[in-house]
Amino acid sequence: MGSQVSVDVGAVRVVIVGGGFGGIAAASQLQALNIPFLLVDMKDSFHHNVAALRASVESGFAKKTFISYTVTFKENFRQGLVVDIDLQNQTVLLEDGEALPFSHLILATGSTGLFPGKFNEVSSREAAIQAYEDMVKQVQRSQSVVVVGGGSAGVEMAAEVKTEFPEKEARLVGSQPGCRARPCQPRAHGSRLTGERVSNLEDLRLNEYGECIRVHTDKGTEVATNLVIVCNGIRVNSSAYHSAFDSHLASNGALRVNEYLQVEGCSHVYAIGDCADVKEPKMAYHAGLHASVAVTNIVNSMKQRPLKAYKPGALTFLLAMGRNDGVGQISGFYVGRLMVRLAKSRDLFVSSSWKTMRQSPP
Ligand SMILES: Cc1cc2nc3c(=O)[nH]c(=O)nc-3n(C[C@H](O)[C@H](O)[C@H](O)COP(=O)(O)OP(=O)(O)OC[C@H]3O[C@@H](n4cnc5c(N)ncnc54)[C@H](O)[C@@H]3O)c2cc1C
Numbered sequence: 001m002g003s004q005v006s007v008d009v010g011a012v013r014v015v016i017v018g019g020g021f022g023g024i025a026a027a028s029q030l031q032a033l034n035i036p037f038l039l040v041d042m043k044d045s046f047h048h049n050v051a052a053l054r055a056s057v058e059s060g061f062a063k064k065t066f067i068s069y070t071v072t073f074k075e076n077f078r079q080g081l082v083v084d085i086d087l088q089n090q091t092v093l094l095e096d097g098e099a100l101p102f103s104h105l106i107l108a109t110g111s112t113g114l115f116p117g118k119f120n121e122v123s124s125r126e127a128a129i130q131a132y133e134d135m136v137k138q139v140q141r142s143q144s145v146v147v148v149g150g151g152s153a154g155v156e157m158a159a160e161v162k163t164e165f166p167e168k169e170a171r172l173v174g175s176q177p178g179c180r181a182r183p184c185q186p187r188a189h190g191s192r193l194t195g196e197r198v199s200n201l202e203d204l205r206l207n208e209y210g211e212c213i214r215v216h217t218d219k220g221t222e223v224a225t226n227l228v229i230v231c232n233g234i235r236v237n238s239s240a241y242h243s244a245f246d247s248h249l250a251s252n253g254a255l256r257v258n259e260y261l262q263v264e265g266c267s268h269v270y271a272i273g274d275c276a277d278v279k280e281p282k283m284a285y286h287a288g289l290h291a292s293v294a295v296t297n298i299v300n301s302m303k304q305r306p307l308k309a310y311k312p313g314a315l316t317f318l319l320a321m322g323r324n325d326g327v328g329q330i331s332g333f334y335v336g337r338l339m340v341r342l343a344k345s346r347d348l349f350v351s352s353s354w355k356t357m358r359q360s361p362p
Helices: 021-033 049-055 069-076 125-141 152-164 284-302 337-345 350-356
Strands: 014-017 037-041 045-047 066-068 077-079 082-086 091-094 099-101 104-107 144-148 169-174 191-194 213-216 222-225 227-230 269-271 316-320 326-330 333-335
Touching (some): 045 125, 066 125, 069 077, 104 284, 152 169, 213 227, 269 284, 316 337
Parallel strands (some): 014 037, 014 104, 037 077, 104 269, 144 227
Antiparallel strands (some): 082 091, 091 099
């Protein structure tokens, strides 16, 4: 898909809703092909959320995780919160009342969840970076940190705290019996309380230092700490399209798609990334692969060529545990600490996103 595509500019306008990993990959490819497009996101910059947890413990890191859309996509980016899709008139509706017409639509609204793992807010780059720098200060003040969530994000969060501040206590509390990647024997991840669910979560102030915060579990354990960080509860972000595609949603709110990643029954609407109901783990890497297929199929449909099918690939799972440690699996085979460290833990793929956005990291 290297060369530019010659199209009737008046007839084609691809609107991409959501500038996450899938959205920026699709926008970059459309830009390279000279196909008219508009990328819409509620924020003014791409969030490299894969490194969000490090940004909440390491001062000065957050600025590497937010990358301006305008610098890359210029007038083809529009900041705005999408509140609905009008399928009949083929427009995307923004909170401020504006209606953006499209010939083709790529829905890439991803998933949402609690800060610091996710930052899904209408925000500027400066405000987003400041939110992470404020979080670093809360961690710095705390001698003891409880991380709730025994999945991969919880393990990564506890390890980031322990790596940056070896003298602090980081305790992981999760209802899951253990870590998903095996063998999982991190050197620096703090202590664990597995198979126990926090029972007083709604009473706890999250991400804020406290002199003595008491965390209770359903097994009767009490842990006294200074800071509670929750790293679970990621869910599909369907608010932009929920009412328009009500009858095309899976039970988790993801859009049901065919093998070409077209939303069922709507050949000019594609869903990619975390918000597409594809049976595979929700990963940034997969969102990028989806973007390629969606853009190829938009081009192929314009040229009346056969469409390309998306085939879920082999499972790659890399778990970073701070800058120097990690475990993983590629196609079912265990990947050692050294390889995970080189592939992921050192920079958490930050440089790859700056490359996609054709900008230099600060
Ligand atoms: C802590 C953490 C670590 C991770 N580590 C890895 C890893 O190592 N490898 C890996 O492959 N994956 C990893 N993931 C998963 C990965 O980040 C997600 O799969 C990826 O973000 C999905 O990309 P996406 O483009 O589908 O959506 P997202 O990245 O979630 O982006 C969606 C975008 O849509 C925008 N949006 C949503 N709704 C609206 C609306 N109504 N109006 C306007 N804009 C809207 C949001 O602002 C956001 O920018 C990790 C995730 C987390 C949280």
